[in-house]
Structures are given as structure tokens and as C-alpha cells.
Amino acid sequence: MSFSAPKVSIIGAGNVGTTFAFALMKSGLTGEIVLVDRNQKRAEGECMDLNHGMSFASPTKIYAGSYRDCAASNIVVVTAGAKQKAGQARLALVKENAEIFKTIIPEILTVAPETLLLIVSNPVDILTYVALKISGRNPAHVFGSGTVLDTSRLRFLLSAHCSVDPRNVHAYILGEHGDTELPAWSTATIGGMPLAKYCPLCNRHCDEKKELDAIFDEVKNAAYKIIEAKGATYYAIALALVRIVEAVLRDENSILPVSRLLEGYYGLSDVALSVPCLVNKKGAERSLRIGLSQEEQTQLKASASALRKVIHTLGL
Ligand SMILES: NC(=O)c1ccc[n+]([C@@H]2O[C@H](COP(=O)([O-])OP(=O)(O)OC[C@H]3O[C@@H](n4cnc5c(N)ncnc54)[C@H](O)[C@@H]3O)[C@@H](O)[C@H]2O)c1
Numbered sequence: 001m002s003f004s005a006p007k008v009s010i011i012g013a014g015n016v017g018t019t020f021a022f023a024l025m026k027s028g029l030t031g032e033i034v035l036v037d038r039n040q041k042r043a044e045g046e047c048m049d050l051n052h053g054m055s056f057a058s059p060t061k062i063y064a065g066s067y068r069d070c071a072a073s074n075i076v077v078v079t080a081g082a083k084q085k086a087g088q089a090r091l092a093l094v095k096e097n098a099e100i101f102k103t104i105i106p107e108i109l110t111v112a113p114e115t116l117l118l119i120v121s122n123p124v125d126i127l128t129y130v131a132l133k134i135s136g137r138n139p140a141h142v143f144g145s146g147t148v149l150d151t152s153r154l155r156f157l158l159s160a161h162c163s164v165d166p167r168n169v170h171a172y173i174l175g176e177h178g179d180t181e182l183p184a185w186s187t188a189t190i191g192g193m194p195l196a197k198y199c200p201l202c203n204r205h206c207d208e209k210k211e212l213d214a215i216f217d218e219v220k221n222a223a224y225k226i227i228e229a230k231g232a233t234y235y236a237i238a239l240a241l242v243r244i245v246e247a248v249l250r251d252e253n254s255i256l257p258v259s260r261l262l263e264g265y266y267g268l269s270d271v272a273l274s275v276p277c278l279v280n281k282k283g284a285e286r287s288l289r290i291g292l293s294q295e296e297q298t299q300l301k302a303s304a305s306a307l308r309k310v311i312h313t314l315g316l
Contacts, residue, residue, distance in 0.1 A: 005031020006249045009070040009112075011104055012080030013037035016120060018046045019238035020077065021062065025050055027242050028058030029249055034065040034073070037080065067107040073115045075248055076108050077241060078131070081121040086228045090122040090178045091310055097121050098130050098314055105134045116248060116283045119144040119259070120241065124177045125307050126314075128259045128272040133316050139261035143284035146259030146274030147173040148240040150181055153219045161215060162202055164190055172257050173219060174296075175273050175303030182299040183216045187290050244279065251281040260284040262304070266297050271304045271311065 008024060010017045013035045021033055037043040043064035050062050063069070070076055081097040084090060101121075108115065117135065119128045119142070128144035135142055150173035152166075159166035171188035175181045190198040199208050226233045247254035257274040265275055265287050277284040292300065 006074045007032040007034070007072055008245060008249075009034040009036065009065075009073040009076045009108075009115075011036045011070075011076065011078045011108070012121065013039070013043040013046050013064070014079065014083070015232045015234040016237055016241075017077075017079040018050075019234040020079065020120075020241045021046070021050060023238045023242045024245065025053075025057050025060050025062060027246065028060075029242070029246055030060060030074075032061045034063060034069045036065055036067060036070065040064060068111055070108055070115070071111040073112050075116040075118055075245060076112060077118045077120060077245070078104060078108075078127075079120045080104060081127075083232055084122065084223065084227055086231075087224065090124075090223075091126070093122050094126050094310055094314070097123075097127055101127055101130050102134065105131050109135055109137075117142045118241070118244060118248075120237065122177070123310070125259045125271075125273045126310055129261070129307075129311055130314065130316065132261055132272065138283075139263070140283040140285050142261075143277070144259030144272065144274075145177070145237065145240060145244060147175070147177050147181060147257045148244060148274075149237050150177060150219055150222075151257050152236060152240055153222050154183060154215070157215045157218055158188075158190070161206075161211060162190060162198070172276060172290075174257060174275055174292075175300055176307055177259065177274065179220070180299075180303040180306045181220060181274075182296060182303065183212070183219070184290070184292060184296055185212060186293040186296060247279040248281055248283065253278055253280045255279070255288060258284045260287055262287065265289060266292070266300060268301065268304045271308050273300075273303060273307060275300075 008030045035043045047064045081100045082093050124144040132142040155166045155169045159169045168191050172184045256279050259274045262268045276288045
């Protein structure tokens with residue numbers, strides 16, 4: 001019986017790309033990881049460092065390659081490009097990174113026309129849309145990490161506030177991965193209970209609205225705070241990427257808030273942003289229309305129009 005282990009290529013061997021490679025190598029999910037960067041020397045150094053830990057991980061072939069080496073990848077994860085400086089919004093990176101994508105995406109698809117593309121570079125929703133337009137692929141095959149990271153931040157902060165395991169907290173951040181994102185409180189549950197039911201059981205008598213507002217504020221501004229403190233964010237996004245790639249490679253049908261082209265979602269189309277999607281070996285196969293409140297629907301529409309305004313400036 002022959003067995004071929006999945007192959008993952010990572011474009012961009014910076015903070016995010018290499019931390020993801022490290023987490024992926026530890027996960028044992030894949031047999032081959034290729035790192036591609038315009039700074040070939042850096043990619044080679046990173047691969048040497050990763051390989052020197054291989055006796056403590058599952059055997060994985062890791063090497064610095066060119067775009068040609070992305071052939072036969074199950075998924076290509078794009079982390080290349082400029083990152084936010086302290087105080088800078090993600091949307092400020094759009095022109096520079098959209099230009100980079102005009103080269104990167106065709107290079108990948110020339111050698112790996114069937115691969116799934118997972119976009120991570122910021123602004124991730126706009127670049128997911130750009131990659132989709134450049135590639136002409138099925139929308140399921142080109143998707144972004146979206147608010148999987150923000151949702152994990154929310155689950156962690158809620159779990160810490162309520163002193164409960166984050167795995168028992170289900171709550172989504174939706175919309176743009178950025179300043180117009182929104183918390184879908186109406187669908188949030190702890191241990192299967194809506195927040196309004198769980199809170200009285202907690203006996204902490206906190207001001208629910210005030211606490212939830214503060215938690216969401218912390219989520220929305222997390223990247224600004226971390227970048228100010230240490231220059232970049234990479235551990236949590238790396239783990240979020242392993243989770244998404246795991247859902248794909250293991251064909252899990254997991255529900256994750258990845259960024260995907262909307263096709264009539266609450267009347268929204270022709271924009272990519274995060275809503276809960278079914279993720280499996282086909283990619284972000286479809287979005288799931290969860291029951292949002294009127295206010296949340298309005299916020300989602302505002303997020304979509306903010307993103308559309310930026311898309312229009314790109315003249316795609
Ligand atoms: N979506 C998310 O949740 C999320 C989270 C964190 C960071 N990011 C984004 O990920 C991106 C990378 O962040 P980082 O901290 O790793 O940055 P970084 O500067 O450490 O790494 C970027 C890498 O991209 C490479 N690169 C630039 N242009 C390239 C090209 N044309 N071809 C190949 N490689 C190229 C650079 O040489 C560098 O090694 C940024 O856009 C950042 O904003 C996204």
C-alpha cells in the first residue's frame with residue numbers, strides 16, 4: 001500500500017510563516033513543508049533551525065524552495081508581505097501587499113493549479129478577494145484566515161472572565177479581520193447556554209453589557225497592543241493556521257470563521273469577510289447562515305461596505 005503524506009507550502013518566511021512552520025512540524029499533520037521567501041538566505045536559515053529539532057517532532061521534510069517546489073501542495077499558505085507598524089491599521093498595507101499578490105498568486109498557480117490557497121497577509125479580507133480575482137478559481141478554494149484568530153482571542157478572554165475552559169466557550173467575531181469586526185453575542189454560548197442564561201449561574205454579579213463591551217474592545221485592539229509591545233503577532237495566528245489546515249487535511253467539516261467570498265449572505269455578495277464556514281478538503285466549502293440579530297446584521301453590512309470601498313480603490 002502506498003501512502004503519500006500531505007504537503008504544505010508557506011510563502012513568506014517571516015514571523016508568521018516560520019512560527020506556523022514550527023507549529024505545523026510539531027502537529028505531525030503533514031509530511032512535507034516548503035518555505036518560500038524572496039529572502040532565500042533567511043528561508044534557508046529558518047529551515048536549518050527547524051530541521052535541527054526534528055528528532056523531537058514527527059518526521060517531516062522541511063526545506064527552503066522556489067515556487068516550483070510548491071507543485072503538488074495540498075494547500076499553499078500565503079504570509080508574505082508588509083506587516084503593520086505600531087499604530088498602523090491593517091488596511092494601510094493594502095496597496096503594497098496587493099501588488100505583491102499580483103506576482104505571488106500566478107507563480108503559485110502555474111505550478112500548483114489545483115492547490116487550495118489560504119491567505120494570511122493583511123489586510124486579509126481584501127487580499128483574499130484579490131487572490132480570488134487574480135486566480136479565477138472557485139471561491140471555496142481561495143479563503144483567508146479571517147477572524148479565526150480574533151474568535152480565539154474572544155473565547156480566551158471570555159473564558160478567563162468567566163473562569164471556564166475556553167473549549168466550552170463558543171462565540172464568534174465576524175466581518176473584517178480589523179477595525180469593523182463585530183462580536184456575534186446573540187449566538188454566543190458557554191456550556192451550551194446562551195450568555196444571558198450562563199451569567200446568573202456565575203454569581204459574580206458583573207455588569208454584563210459593560211464587561212462584554214470591554215472584552216470585545218480588548219479583542220479588537222489586541223494586535224495594536226501586541227505590536228506596540230513586541231513588534232509583531234505570530235504565536236496565536238500560527239496555532240489558528242494549524243487548526244484551519246488540520247480541518248482541510250483531515251477533511252473535518254469543521255465550522256470556522258474563515259474569510260470567504262460571500263454569495264448572497266444576508267443579501268451580501270462580491271466581498272470576502274468572515275462568517276462561519278464549513279471547512280474541509282474542498283476548502284471553505286460554504287458559508288453557514290447563522291441567526292444574527294438585527295444589530296449584528298447591520299454591523300456585518302457596515303463591515304462589508306468598508307471593505308468594498310477599499311476594493312474599489314484597487315481597480316481590479
Ligand atoms: N491574518 C492574520 O490574522 C495575521 C496575523 C498576524 C500577521 N498577519 C500578516 O501576515 C503578514 C506577515 O507578517 P510577519 O510578521 O510574518 O511579517 P515579516 O516581515 O516577519 O515577514 C514577511 C516576509 O514576507 C517576505 N516577502 C515580502 N515580499 C515577498 C514576496 N514578494 N515574495 C516572497 N516573500 C516576500 C519577506 O521577505 C518576509 O520574510 C503581514 O501582512 C501581517 O500583517 C496576519
